[in-house]
Amino acid sequence: MQSFVQDRYFREHVRGRENPRVTAWFFHAYVSHITAPPVLREARALAAFWDKADILAYPQELVVGSLFAAEVAWFHYGDGVVLDRKRLEEYVRQNGLDAQAYGEMADRVEKACYQNPYQPGFRSDRFTEEQKRSLYSTAATSTWFGGHMAMDxxxxxxxxxxxxxxxxxxxxxxxxxxxxxxxxxxxxxxxxxxxxxxxxxxxxxxxxxxxxxxxxxxxxxxxxxxxxxxxxxxxxxxxxxxxxxxxxxxxxxxxxxxxxxxxxxxxxxxxxxxxxxxxxxxxxxxxxxxxxxxxxxxxxxxxxxxxxxxxxxxxxxxxxxxxxxxxxxxxxxxxxxxxxxxxxxxxxxxxxxxxxxxxxxxxxxxxxxxxxxxxxxxxxxxxxxxxxxxGCSQIMFGGRSQFLNDIGLMNVAKIFELTLHNGRDVLDGGKQISPATGEAWDFPDFDSLYRAFLRQLEYFIPLEAEINTLDVLERGKKEGYAFRSLFTRGCIESGKGIYEGGPLYQNVQLECIGITNTADSLYAVKKAVYQEKRLTLAELVEILDNNFEGQEELRDYLRGLDKFGNDREEVDSLRMEITRFLFDGLRGQKGPFGGRYIPGEVIFTAHELCGAHVGATPDGRLRGEVLADSAGSSQGMNRNGPTALLNSVRKLPTEEMVTSIVVNLKFHRAFFEKHQEEAAALLRAYFRGGGQQVQVNVCDKEELKDAVLHPERHQDLIVRVGGYSDYFVRLSPALQQEIILRSESVV
Known part of the structure; x- marks a missing residue:
């Protein structure tokens, strides 16, 4: 078959190849039309790029189409107009141009286009101080991402x-x-x-x-x-x-x-x-x-x-x-x-x-x-x-919707940590991030602590919507998205782009990270502090702040308690209650163009980012470690096998609209190859019982460990991450270890 010939040529001659010639077709046209409305200056810049950029094709291909360019500026659906200063310096050097003049042009581009709060020169007046405290702590923040779409x-x-x-x-x-x-x-x-x-x-x-x-x-x-x-x-x-x-x-x-x-x-x-x-x-x-x-x-x-x-x-x-x-x-x-x-x-x-x-x-x-x-x-x-x-797993209507998929991000584990510290961020010098709802010694029973946590959620839910609505409106003022508007139904008919309310259907989809860790942590506090009285909550909080230093026995005890993902009713019920409370609250928030905020648990790689902002937690997790990788159990904590894990997950409230509820299963390769019929029966039973989504990793723990030590031997090793598949050796060390820690399941 010709595709196999193409594949060999691609692997040997095309894959990883980069254009050594730095170009600025988009950049020059963008600067030339910088006073035009965003949608028109973007269109002119894209037209110049498409008219001039090198096209990469090779005769073994059956399906063609690829631009082969190293541009100093470009348009990306997720980020808007992007400028690479280092590449611009190289372009100036290669062509013997005036560095100062091009630096001034670059400043004009950056001032004109959308910027997220982590880019240099960010205008801090877009958000209030309250909103900035929230977004930088990651409690209620944004991915600063333009959203997934499918064309019509x-x-x-x-x-x-x-x-x-x-x-x-x-x-x-x-x-x-x-x-x-x-x-x-x-x-x-x-x-x-x-x-x-x-x-x-x-x-x-x-x-x-x-x-x-x-x-x-x-x-x-x-x-x-x-x-x-x-x-x-x-x-x-x-x-x-x-x-x-x-x-x-x-x-x-x-x-x-x-x-x-x-x-x-x-x-x-x-x-x-x-x-x-x-x-x-x-x-x-x-x-x-x-x-x-x-x-x-x-x-x-x-x-x-x-x-x-x-x-x-x-x-x-x-x-x-x-x-x-x-x-x-x-x-x-x-x-x-x-x-x-x-x-x-x-x-x-x-x-x-x-x-x-x-x-x-x-x-x-x-x-x-x-x-x-x-x-x-x-x-x-x-x-x-x-x-x-x-994207990873976000629900949409192809060519008819702009659901701003993935733009929002709530770190529920961080919100629980703030609850334990009376609204203060222990990882940011004790800065007050959210309202004071009580010190650790103020909670005489579990119910009073749980109510304080819900009050913190109630504070952050509307703040999450405010932050992302402001960001979406700012993007609409700065960027055009002409191509996507052209091929999204409703835009041509209304004369409005995808960031002006043009598409037929509007929502804002966002992801919630760390709910499993929070449910496991609340259950651990209930058992250790309020039922077994091993220590006070204040003592536990101090131990967490010291990252379990010298407390390995206590940490082992906490890790050994029931965890979500094992079909244990009490901890599963906590997980379900938190999820419903949070999701219902978010669905009550209005979107910027009609529609509403729609929550979900499509983790992508956010469990690493958000985990880095959360200290040690009562479930036994250490400071900065990744959070749960999906709507399932924390890594290595589904001890009762895949049926128990799926029984826990299908209790989650997915009867109302969600982006998606992603759950990871992992099977040993040799076992899965021999028991494919049993695996299929398990998946069918999960769906009959009301499960929404499932994704399966089939790999060997020893192979993954060897890939960490010898990446050159495993360049094509693929794993399922948090809603998508990727090459294992390209993942960060934290994500590699997280995948290794996931339990291998036996049907």
């Missing part, structure tokens, strides 16, 4: 790029106040079409110098495919796949949406008309996976589930995509398979075989849990059935 691939494939040009011409007359917005979208669309044609020209040039017939024909076909979709809708599967890749490349999007749903009509028609074989389709899908690896970032792809009419979306294309991911040795795409009772039973061996490769793919999502939750959130049934996943 169904519409793109239906009307083609020319259809969007007609729609822009039709709608702009109805919104004269949005003249610059429509101009920006027209500039963006034209530049995107030119980029497609430039890529076709590169393929034609490559074809002209190939001696091997197969490589020459490969590039000629790629060029014809690109020229065919530059204006008109795609006619077949290859054309549709190529257009999706180009849109995905230029949108910076991290979700392909419901990939098998919108591509299946092209796949089926080509098969029926004899223009495509299944082997050719598999070859193209495997080529796509190489392209996903080349692009680098997390890129979600949703498969399966039900269609808006309720029928199952489990097709031969779905099977081929699972097979393609299993065949190729890469960490992506971040497959999200929607499971529904209509899913044919023969899919389960496909799923477990894919999981047995150790890549943590696919993650599984329960339609019978997610769809009713979306309905309770106010969405009609047909729309609820059409959800997809973005």
């Amino acid at each position: 691939y169904e519409k793109i494939l239906k009307v083609g790029l020319g259809g969007y040009r007609k729609e822009l011409a039709l709608e702009k007359g109805s919104h004269p106040e949005a003249k610059e917005f429509y101009e920006a979208l027209e500039v963006t669309l034209s530049a995107f079409q030119r980029l497609i044609l430039r890529t076709a020209l590169v393929c034609e040039q490559l074809a002209s110098c190939q001696e091997e017939d197969v490589l020459r024909e490969n590039m000629e076909r790629a060029a014809l495919t690109l020229r065919a979709v530059a204006e008109e809708p795609p006619a077949g599967f290859r054309e549709a796949l190529q257009l999706v890749v180009m849109v995905h490349l230029c949108s910076n999007a991290d979700s392909f949406g419901r990939f098998d749903k919108y591509l299946f009509p092209f796949f089926q028609r080509d098969l029926e008309q004899g223009r495509l074989t299944e082997e050719e389709a598999l070859d193209l899908l495997q080529s796509l996976i190489i392209k996903v690896e080349q692009l680098g970032q997390i890129q979600n792809m949703t498969l399966g589930g039900v269609l808006p009419d309720g029928s199952g979306n489990y097709t031969r294309l779905t099977e081929l995509m699972l097979k393609a991911v299993s065949n190729m040795g890469y960490k992506g795409p971040n497959l999200a398979l929607r499971v529904h009772p209509s899913m044919p039973q023969h899919f389960w061996p496909l799923i477990t075989s894919c999981l047995a490769t150790g890549k943590g793919l696919p993650a599984l999502y329960n339609d019978e849990e997610a769809i009713p939750a979306l309905q309770r959130g106010g969405y009609p049934l047909e729309l609820a059935r059409d959800y997809c996943l973005g």
